[in-house]
Amino acid sequence: xxxxxxxYNKPPQQSNGGSLPGCDRVxxxxxxxxxxxxxxxxxxxxxxxxxxxxxxxGGHGSRLPAVDLVKDRLSHKPSKVSVAQIRRLAxxxxxxxxxETHLRPILIERLPGTRGSLAVQQHIASTLSSLSAGWSVDLxxxxxxxxxxQVTFTNVVAVLDPAAPRRLLLACHYDSKALPPDPRAPExxxxxxxxxxxxxxMILELATSLDAQLRSxxxxxxxxxxxxxxxxxxxxxxxxxxxxxxxGSRHLAELLANTPHPAASPHATALQAVDLFVLLDLLGGxxxxxxxxxxxxxxxxxxxxxxxxxxxxxxLLMSHPSEQTxxxxxxxxxxxxxxxxxxxxxxxPVLHIIATPxxxxxxxxxxxxxxxxxxxxxxxxxxxxxxxxxxxxx
Numbered sequence: 001x002x003x004x005x006x007x008y009n010k011p012p013q014q015s016n017g018g019s020l021p022g023c024d025r026v027x028x029x030x031x032x033x034x035x036x037x038x039x040x041x042x043x044x045x046x047x048x049x050x051x052x053x054x055x056x057x058g059g060h061g062s063r064l065p066a067v068d069l070v071k072d073r074l075s076h077k078p079s080k081v082s083v084a085q086i087r088r089l090a091x092x093x094x095x096x097x098x099x100e101t102h103l104r105p106i107l108i109e110r111l112p113g114t115r116g117s118l119a120v121q122q123h124i125a126s127t128l129s130s131l132s133a134g135w136s137v138d139l140x141x142x143x144x145x146x147x148x149x150q151v152t153f154t155n156v157v158a159v160l161d162p163a164a165p166r167r168l169l170l171a172c173h174y175d176s177k178a179l180p181p182d183p184r185a186p187e188x189x190x191x192x193x194x195x196x197x198x199x200x201x202m203i204l205e206l207a208t209s210l211d212a213q214l215r216s217x218x219x220x221x222x223x224x225x226x227x228x229x230x231x232x233x234x235x236x237x238x239x240x241x242x243x244x245x246x247x248g249s250r251h252l253a254e255l256l257a258n259t260p261h262p263a264a265s266p267h268a269t270a271l272q273a274v275d276l277f278v279l280l281d282l283l284g285g286x287x288x289x290x291x292x293x294x295x296x297x298x299x300x301x302x303x304x305x306x307x308x309x310x311x312x313x314x315x316l317l318m319s320h321p322s323e324q325t326x327x328x329x330x331x332x333x334x335x336x337x338x339x340x341x342x343x344x345x346x347x348x349p350v351l352h353i354i355a356t357p358x359x360x361x362x363x364x365x366x367x368x369x370x371x372x373x374x375x376x377x378x379x380x381x382x383x384x385x386x387x388x389x390x391x392x393x394x
Contacts, residue, residue, distance in 0.1 A: 002278060018144060062253065069264055071165060072223065073275045073349070078303060078390040083314065088212075089385045090316040095378040102127065102208075103201035107369055109189040110176045111232050112247070113152045120174050120200075124156045124230050127204050135207070135212040136162050140255070144247050147238045155248045156230040158207075161218050164225035165264035167273050168391055170206075172199035172280045173234035173248065173339055177363060183207050188365050193372050194355075195362065198236070198284035202381045203228055210385060213394040226392060253342035267317040274348050276300060276391075279340045281354045282362065283380055286373035287325070288355035291332050298349045300391075302329065304353075305345055307386035308379075316382060318375035353384075 056176040081089065105123045109117040119138060128135045140155040156174070159167070176192040191197065207214070207228065214226065233247025256271035264273050276297065282288075292301040309323040333356045361367045388394065 014318045015055055024153050033058070042216055054392055066252065069166060070267060070372075076275060079393045081386060081389055083310075085389070086310055086314060087217065087316065089210075089389055090311060090314075090382045091204060093378060093381050093385055094209060095374060097168065097208065098201055098205040098377065098381060099374065102204040103197060103369070106174065106197040106200055107191050107193060110174060111178055112154075112175050117154070117175065117232065121156055124200065124204065128158045128207060128228070131207060131211045131214075133160060133207070133211050133218060134214075135160060140248075140252060142251050144251070146247070147244055151233075152245075153232040153247050153251070154158050155232050155252050156228075157252070158228040159225065160214060160227070161221070161225040163263050164223060165261075165273060166224040166275050167227040168224060168388075169227045169274050169277045169313070170203055170280070170388075171229040171231060171249075171277065171339060172196050172203055173231040174200050175232050175235055175248075177235040178237060179363070179365065182365055185365075185375055190342065190363075190365055191368055193367050193369050194282050194284035194359055195367055196281050196283075198279035198372060198377055199282075200230055201279060202283065202377065202384065203230070206384055206388060209381075210394065212258040213389070217392055217394050222393070226388070227274075231242060236340050240337065243260075245337070246342060249339035250342045253346055253348075257346055271343075271346060271348065274343070276351055277340055277343045278351045279338060279353065280384075281352075283353070283355060284377055285355060285359040285361070286325045286376055287321075288359075288376065288380075289331065289354055289357070290327050290353055292327075293332070293335065293352045294350055297349050298329075300351050300387075301329065303387055303390060304383060305329070307390075311379070311382055311386065317379045319373070320379055321376075326376075326383070380392060 106120050108116045108119065110120045125137050125139065128137050135158045137156070137158045140157050141152060142154075143150055145151075158386050174198075175194045176190050177183065177195070179190040182188050218225070229252065231248035231252070234245070234249065236245040238244055253271065256274075257269055259270040261268045261270040261273045278300075290304075292298055305324060305327045308317075308325070308327055311317050312320055312323045312325075336352065336356065337352055338354065340352055344350050359367070359371075361371055
C-alpha cells in the first residue's frame with residue numbers, strides 16, 4: 001500500500017515573461033501542500049499501526065506473551081499490613097461462624113456422585129454466591145472411569161474477577177473417602193473433618209470475613225485476582241494410584257491448560273494465569289507441623305511464618321505457645337501426593353499447607369469434629385487472612 005491515496009497536483013508553470021500571480025493565488029497552493037503533507041503523515045501512521053498490530057497477532061508472538069505472566073509472577077511484591085491492619089483482619093475472622101455456618105454442613109459423608117456430595121456443592125456455591133464481592137461461581141462437572149465404574153465428579157470453581165490477567169488460586173478438596181464400616185459401629189461413616197472439611201470451611205470463612213475488602217479490591221481492576229477451587233475426587237476409591245486419585249484436580253488442570261485466557265494474552269491459557277497454587281489439606285488437629293515443600297515458593301512460605309509471628313506478638317492467637325508454632329522451615333518429611341500434583345507437573349508454583357506428619361486419625365473414622373482443635377483452626381484462618389491481604393494488597 002502506498003503511503004497515501006491522495007495525489008498532489010502541482011500548480012501550472014508560468015510562461016516566460018508572464019507576471020507572477022498575486023499573493024492570494026500564491027498562498028493557496030502552499031496551504032494545500034502543507035495540508036496534504038499532514039494528511040500523508042497521518043495516513044502513514046495509521047497504516048503502520050495496522051501493520052504492526054497484524055504482525056504481532058499473526059503467530060509471531062503477542063504484546064503480552066505468556067512469558068510476561070511468568071515475569072509478573074516472579075516480580076510480584078506483596079504489601080505489608082500494619083499493626084492496626086493485622087488487628088482488624090484478625091477481628092474479622094469469626095470462629096463461631098466458621099464452625100457453625102461453614103463447617104457443620106460439610107461434616108457429612110460426601111462421596112463423589114452422591115446426595116451428600118451434592119448437598120456440600122450447593123452449600124459451597126450458595127455461600128459464595130451470597131457474598132457482596134460478586135464471585136463468578138461455576139460447577140465443573142465431568143464423568144470419569146473409576147474402579148467402581150463411571151462416576152460423576154463436580155469441582156466448585158469461583159473467580160472474583162474473571163477479566164483479571166493473573167490469579168492467586170486457593171484450593172482444597174471437599175469429597176470424603178469410602179472406608180470399610182466398623183463392625184462394632186456399622187452406622188458410623190467417614191466424615192473427614194480434617195480431610196478436608198475444615199480446610200473448606202476455612203476458605204469459606206476467608207471469603208466471608210474479607211468480603212468488603214474483596215469487593216473494593218475487585219472494583220480496582222488490578223492485574224491479579226483471587227480464585228477459589230473446591231476439588232471433588234481427591235480420594236482414591238481403592239488403592240491410591242495415578243488413575244485412582246486426584247480425579248478433580250487432574251481434570252481441572254487439563255481443562256485450564258486448554259482454556260484460552262485473552263485477559264492475559266491472546267495466546268495465554270487459564271493455567272498460565274495462575275500465579276501461585278495454595279492448597280490446604282489435613283488441617284484441624286492440634287499442634288500441626290507445616291513444612292515448606294518447594295524452594296521456588298519459599299518466599300511465600302516466609303510470609304506465612306511472618307504472619308504467624310506478628311499475630312502471636314499482638315496476642316491475637318489462642319493456645320499458641322511460641323512465635324513460630326505451625327510453619328517451620330527447619331524440618332522436611334518428604335513430598336506428599338495431593339491435589340497440587342497435576343498443577344505442579346504443568347509448571348504451576350505450589351504452596352502446600354498440610355500437616356506433616358499426618359494426624360493420627362488420618363483416614364480413620366476418628367477424623368471427626370470432636371478431634372478438631374478450634375483455637376488452631378481459627379489461628380490458621382487468621383494467618384491465611386493476613387497472607388491473602390498482603391498478597392492481594394487488600
